[in-house]
Amino acid sequence: MKALVKFATGSGGMEVQDVPEPVLIPGHVIVAVEACGICGTDLHIQAGEYPVNPPVILGHEFSGMVVEVASDVSSVQTGQRVTSLVYFTTCGSCQFCQTGQWNLCAQRKSVGSGVDGAFARYVMVPARNIRLLPENVDFISGAVTEPLACCTHGVLEKATTRPGDFAFVTGPGAIGLLTAQILISAGVSVILAGTQSDVERLELSRQFGVQHTFQVDIQPVTDLIQDLTHGKGVDLVFECSGAAAAVHLGIQVSKRGGQFIQLGLFGKPVEINWDQAILKEVDIINSFASTWISWDHALKLLGSGKVQTSPLVSAVLPIGQWESAFERFRNRQGIKFILIPKT
Numbered sequence: 001m002k003a004l005v006k007f008a009t010g011s012g013g014m015e016v017q018d019v020p021e022p023v024l025i026p027g028h029v030i031v032a033v034e035a036c037g038i039c040g041t042d043l044h045i046q047a048g049e050y051p052v053n054p055p056v057i058l059g060h061e062f063s064g065m066v067v068e069v070a071s072d073v074s075s076v077q078t079g080q081r082v083t084s085l086v087y088f089t090t091c092g093s094c095q096f097c098q099t100g101q102w103n104l105c106a107q108r109k110s111v112g113s114g115v116d117g118a119f120a121r122y123v124m125v126p127a128r129n130i131r132l133l134p135e136n137v138d139f140i141s142g143a144v145t146e147p148l149a150c151c152t153h154g155v156l157e158k159a160t161t162r163p164g165d166f167a168f169v170t171g172p173g174a175i176g177l178l179t180a181q182i183l184i185s186a187g188v189s190v191i192l193a194g195t196q197s198d199v200e201r202l203e204l205s206r207q208f209g210v211q212h213t214f215q216v217d218i219q220p221v222t223d224l225i226q227d228l229t230h231g232k233g234v235d236l237v238f239e240c241s242g243a244a245a246a247v248h249l250g251i252q253v254s255k256r257g258g259q260f261i262q263l264g265l266f267g268k269p270v271e272i273n274w275d276q277a278i279l280k281e282v283d284i285i286n287s288f289a290s291t292w293i294s295w296d297h298a299l300k301l302l303g304s305g306k307v308q309t310s311p312l313v314s315a316v317l318p319i320g321q322w323e324s325a326f327e328r329f330r331n332r333q334g335i336k337f338i339l340i341p342k343t
C-alpha cells in the first residue's frame with residue numbers, strides 16, 4: 001500500500017513509499033482509512049521539531065471503516081464507521097494510565113509518530129481506542145475528531161468555565177476555532193484574536209457564534225478588551241497559536257486570578273513574563289493531547305451539531321499531493337487539509 005513515511009530524523013526525510021499492509025495482532029483492529037487530517041504536529045515532525053521513531057507512517061487524525069478484528073476482541077465489529085484515539089501503547093500501570101490520562105504516560109507511543117499511522121490505506125490500532133462516529137457525521141468531518149478532543153480536554157477538563165465568562169482565544173486556526181465553539185456551547189463569550197492575514201478565518205468564526213474578533217497587528221486589543229470587560233480583564237485565555245507574542249498578550253489581558261491555558265505547541269523555547277503572571281495570580285495551565293473522557297465530550301458535541309468541523313476543511317487531496325497540502329497548511333492558505341490515502 002502507499003503511505004506517507006518519515007524515513008529519517010531531522011528536517012525533511014519524508015516521501016510516499018510502498019509499504020506492507022499491517023498484520024493484525026491480538027487486542028487490535030485494522031481500519032481502512034477514509035480520511036486523515038494534517039496536524040500542526042505533522043509540520044513539527046517534518047521540520048525535525050517533534051520526536052518520532054523512523055521509519056514511521058505519519059498521520060493520526062483519521063476516520064474510516066473497520067475491516068478486520070482480532071479474534072479476542074468483542075467490542076468492535078467489521079463494517080463500523082469509526083475514529084480512534086492515538087495512543088498505541090502505554091505502560092498500563094502508572095497513575096495516569098489508571099485514570100485514563102494516557103496522554104501523560106511516560107511510556108506512551110502514539111499512532112503517527114511512535115508507531116505507524118494513518119496516512120496509508122490501512123492502520124492498525126488497539127480495539128480500546130475505537131470510537132464510533134455518530135450517524136450524522138461523515139468521514140471528512142469525523143477525521144477532525146482528534147483535534148476536537150484535544151480542545152475539549154483543554155476547555156472542559158483543564159479549565160474552569162462558567163456561563164457568562166469572557167474567554168480570549170488567540171489564533172483562529174483549527175484549534176482556535178474548535179476551542180471557540182466549545183466555549184460558546186458552554187455559555188462563554190469569546191473574543192477571538194488573529195492578524196490581518198486571518199480576516200477570512202475571523203469572519204468564519206462569526207458563523208459559529210463568536211461576537212468579538214480582533215486583528216492584533218492593527219487594533220488596540222488591550223484597550224478594546226478592557227472596554228468589553230469593564231476594566232476587569234478576561235476570565236480565561238486559551239493560547240492556540242503557538243506564538244510567543246500571543247502568550248505575552250494573553251497574560252496582559254487576563255484578569256487578576258484568571259486562568260491561562262496553553263494549547264498550541266511552539267516548536268522552540270519561549271519566554272514568559274512571570275512577574276506579570278505572578279502579581280495577578282494568573283493560573284498557567286498546560287493542556288496536551290486528549291484523554292478518553294475528552295473524546296466522549298468531542299463526539300457528543302460533534303453529533304449534536306454544537307460543534308462543526310466540516311467548515312474548517314479547506315481542501316481534500318489525494319495522498320500523492322501531500323507536499324502541496326503541507327506547504328499550503330504551513331503558509332496558512334487554508335485551515336484544515338485532509339488527505340485521502342486510498343487515492
